[in-house]
Amino acid sequence: MRIFYHIGRYTLFVKKVFGKPSKHSILFKQIIKEIDKLGIDSLGIIFIISIFMGAVITLQTAYNIDSPIIPRYTIGLAARDSMLLEFSSTIVALILAGKVGSNIASEIGTMRVTEQIDALEIMGINPAGYLVLPKVIAFVLIIPFLVVISMGVGITGGFLAGSLSGEVPASDFIYGIQYAFVPFYVVYSLIKAIVFAFIIATVSAYWGYYAEGGALEVGKASTTAVVTSSIQILLFNLLLTQLLLV
DSSP: OHHHHHHHHHHHHHHTTTOOOOOHHHHHHHHHHHHIIIIIHHHHHHHHHHHHHHHHHHHHHHHHOOOSSSSSSSHHHHHHIIIIIIIIIIIIHHHHIIIIIHHHHHHHHEEEEETHHHHHTTTOOHHHHTTTTHHHHHHHHHHHHHHHHOOOOOHHHHHHHHHHSSSOOOHHHHHHHHTTTHHHHHHHHHHHHHHHHHHHHHHHHHHTTOOSSSSHHHHHHHHHHHHHHHHHHHHHHHHHHHHTOO
């Protein structure tokens, strides 16, 4: 029964988050601040993860294609579709669930246990809307750019790995990238990323918002937020794939 309790409380929490904001000028400033903190600060890890993912996909595909019948440009095709369909959205979202999700949960959880959220309520301010709404909007707005960057960096990493290792000629890899390109794959990946961003921001904020106790409980809430967000990402990845591709 506890899972239904959390589903109900989470639903009410999201409703509270999207209540009327106190001041639009303050909300806009907070969104810009959160875009910098949650999105721009994540560019480094996005670059590192994406370039290595693209390189590994390319090399593994090359090593597993032994048949001379299969053309070498298939390696570029496999690297492109793997990055577009799955790695640049789902894997990046799972990594950001650990980085961004734990940050949100610990920040809001610390404010809860130090009674800063209670002080906002006494002042007549909606704490959920004031603290969480800018994070949700900022992360949903910035994640499509992070995913597109991940796609480009990942394919570039695959190109460099294939060319430098000699496994696939540069001309064949580029031809494979262009061959039978389906633009909807990019749209599909961006739709998934937006849903994942909403899940990460709201679920992490939920666990931090209802944290009780002291520093130890904030740490537990942060861990729970990351685990729950990751499970939800995998679940919605399956659902969205069934709805959009199958």
